[in-house]
Amino acid sequence: MTIRSVIVSQIIPGLLDLNAVAGFTTDTAEPAFILTTEIPTSQQSSRTKQQQETDDVHAFLTACVPASDVGTVIPGPHKNDPPDCIAHIRNRQYTIETAQLMLPTRNGKPNSIGRWKLFEQLRDQLFREAGRLQSRLRQHHGYMVAVWFNLDTENRLPPRGREIAEMVDHLKATQPPGPEFFDPLRRQGAPETIPAGTAMTHNEPGSVGCTWAGLPNEYKSGLRRAIGFDIALAYHETYTRSTLRAELRRIIEQHDDARSEVLVLTVGANTREGMHFPSTGLFADALFDDPSPLDGWTPRQLRAVALHDVEDNRVRWLHGTAPWA
Numbered sequence: 001m002t003i004r005s006v007i008v009s010q011i012i013p014g015l016l017d018l019n020a021v022a023g024f025t026t027d028t029a030e031p032a033f034i035l036t037t038e039i040p041t042s043q044q045s046s047r048t049k050q051q052q053e054t055d056d057v058h059a060f061l062t063a064c065v066p067a068s069d070v071g072t073v074i075p076g077p078h079k080n081d082p083p084d085c086i087a088h089i090r091n092r093q094y095t096i097e098t099a100q101l102m103l104p105t106r107n108g109k110p111n112s113i114g115r116w117k118l119f120e121q122l123r124d125q126l127f128r129e130a131g132r133l134q135s136r137l138r139q140h141h142g143y144m145v146a147v148w149f150n151l152d153t154e155n156r157l158p159p160r161g162r163e164i165a166e167m168v169d170h171l172k173a174t175q176p177p178g179p180e181f182f183d184p185l186r187r188q189g190a191p192e193t194i195p196a197g198t199a200m201t202h203n204e205p206g207s208v209g210c211t212w213a214g215l216p217n218e219y220k221s222g223l224r225r226a227i228g229f230d231i232a233l234a235y236h237e238t239y240t241r242s243t244l245r246a247e248l249r250r251i252i253e254q255h256d257d258a259r260s261e262v263l264v265l266t267v268g269a270n271t272r273e274g275m276h277f278p279s280t281g282l283f284a285d286a287l288f289d290d291p292s293p294l295d296g297w298t299p300r301q302l303r304a305v306a307l308h309d310v311e312d313n314r315v316r317w318l319h320g321t322a323p324w325a
Helices: 049-064 113-128 163-173 179-187 220-228 241-254 280-289
Strands: 002-012 014-026 031-038 069-075 083-087 091-100 143-149 207-213 230-240 262-267 303-308 314-319
Touching: 014 280, 031 280, 049 083, 049 091, 049 207, 049 230, 049 262, 091 314, 113 143, 113 220, 113 262, 143 163, 163 207, 179 262, 179 280, 207 230, 220 230, 220 280, 230 241, 241 262, 241 280, 262 280, 280 303
Parallel strands: 091 262, 143 230, 262 303
Antiparallel strands: 002 014, 014 031, 031 230, 069 083, 083 091, 143 207, 303 314
């Protein structure tokens, strides 16, 4: 890959909540990016599947329909069948199916939800057992610990169940590098946040691992208050235009049903558990910058497919047009 740009986002000075690079593949010259780390944050409480779907549809409608024209958005009549929602616009109802887009995983395995679920489960366990674990994990105090799951093995859904215990055991057994490692780098001009991968450890099977970055004193979070440090999610994944297009088509085919007038694909929204993953912004930018995301393909039954980027509140119609226009 030929690197053309570095993509970083900062929560506060000295702490990156997203770290990636973008460019073009050397063999096919297609746009691509490599994701290295992100700091997911909890932005709301957990919701039911139906509540998440109605929230996503309502957010979409407020982005593309005048507020005075939008009425109620309610769950569809059948919980497990299309449409997910019934939306009332200008005194008429419309059937809307919805799905959240997530980054695909390498080699055709399921998308990133497996890795995200593990992160959410680890975070919940650290909160739940903070009193018992705090003394065993004291060495990580003052750090952002970027954790790796399934570094060299399959990314499964649902998770197998042992990864959380393996990660906690690894955190107990491992030590961050001392000042003799970090100080020379800082004297050479390195940022306070050491790039992910600079000092990476993993357990013997290679199923979990971590790396560290120093937390600024002003950084505050619930997890840091509870246990003395916080956690980020580490990757080393390359996403090309073709892999993102394939994931987009897979999701549309999964929801291609004439019982829904519109399929809304949401990117950048909070998960059902209320977590926000900044990496979804990379997926959104790639799809909005792509001149032909569907690459000439069209669904068989859906009349319209819309893409909604929640973070930037923008809408792109990938197929058809708004039936209420």
